[in-house]
Amino acid sequence: MYILLTGPAGLFREGVEALLRGFAQDAEVLASNCLTTNWPNDRKPDCVVMDGDCLRRASDELEAARRHTRTTPVIVLLSDAQRQHVDDLLAAGVSGCVEKSASSELLFSALRLAFAGGVYLPRSLVAASLHEPLAAAGVDAAQGLPYPNPHLHLTPRQIEVLALLARGRSNKMIARHLDVAEATVKTHLTTIFKALNVSSRGEASAVAARMERIRDAQVDKAINGHVTVGRLLANMQSHRFRSGEVLFRKGDASGELFYIEKGTVRLSELGIDMGAGTVLGEIGLFSPGYRRTSTAVCKTDCEMRTVSAADAIRLYYQEPEFALYLIQLIASRLQADKSRPA
Structure with missing residues (x-):
């Protein structure tokens, strides 16, 4: 696991760097003074941890974070978690804000939640935003999160908007995802x-995290095939291939999957043609030995769009719809192969 830590050099950064090395057995941490639009050494990290106190003074660094959050979870460390600043960061797409006074275990919890596709909010901010004590009815004192009203009525579209908000999506990203005007998102x-x-967005995210309907909406969307995979992979690199070009051969090591935007690909051994809007190469990412199970020819x-194995696994954890889409896709293809005459 490769983690990029950004912030001014000094004792604080060195301390956080040492902590992050203990997050995972194979954790590799690179420290950098700031976040830019290009990754250091052109190597994409699995996660970014930022010193958020620098963001108020560096708008270009916030813009760089906004650009990267679509495909890489970003955790921001703050000395003072003020509501407006946290909301701005959530709107930029960050996966969590952690107060510098928090314990290392809370930081690790925020990282695990970010890798799972969730959004971590500072407990003090969530608690302060409530109009009643944490121990009062309707609030989980252990987590500091409000319980949603079981009789709350939201339309299906509002559920979709809230689900995307809870995952740190900005209004513009929600509008693009749902194919509606940004003004419509604001109204919702x-x-x-x-x-x-x-x-605030932070309070709404806290409530959404406890709502079964939010999770059910995402599950239903994936199971019924309503996931727009092209949008999920919009930031992945696009390539052109000529007719007759071999993408991979049966038995090759599997290191990526493909999303077809234009054209047709044939799976030779199976005699199947796959067209635009189709994902292929996914079985090899999960098969024993990570080997291709067929030959793909243009x-x-x-x-x-090509998606590396690391990015595919990251999306699997970050995007619940993508995970269920892949599971359903693999199951349907294995079933079809099993039913094929020998």
Whole structure:
């Protein structure tokens, strides 16, 4: 696991760097003074941990974070977790804000939650935003999170908006994902905030994390094939392939999967043609020995987005819809192969 730590050099950064090396057995940590639009050494990290106190003074660093959050979880460390600043960071897509006064275990919890696709909020901020003590009815004192009203009514579209908000998506990203105007998203959020009796994105995310309907909406979307995989992979690199070009051969080591944007690919041993909007190469990422199970040849000129094995696994954890999509896809293809005449 490769973690990029950014912030000014000094005792604090050295201390956090030492902690992060203990997060995972194989954790590799690279420290850098700041975050830029290009990764250090052109190597993409599995996660970014930032000194958030620098972000107020460096708008270009915040813009770099906003650019990277779509495909890489970003955790921000803050001395003072003020509501507006945290909301701005959540709107930029960060996966969590952790106070510098927190324990190492809380930092590790935030990292694990980020890798699982969740959003971590500072406990003090969530607690302070409530209008009643943590031990009062309707609040989980151990977690500092409000319980949603079981009789709360939200429309299916509002559930979708809230689910995306809870995963740190900005209004613009939500609008793009749902194919609606950004103004429509703002209108939905105004209604949602009123219904939840909250006043910020952070509070709304805290409530959403406890709502079964949020999770059910994502599961239903994936199971019923409504996941727009192209949008999930929009930031992945696109390549062109010529007709007759071999993408991979049966038995080759599997290091990536492909999303076909244009053209047709033929799986030779199976005699199957796959067209635009199709994912292929996914079985090899999970098969014993990580080997290709068939040969893929471009039947026509093709345009495809390629997703490395590391990015595919990361998306699997970060995007619940993508994970269920892959599981359903692999199961259906294995079933089809099993039913094929010998």
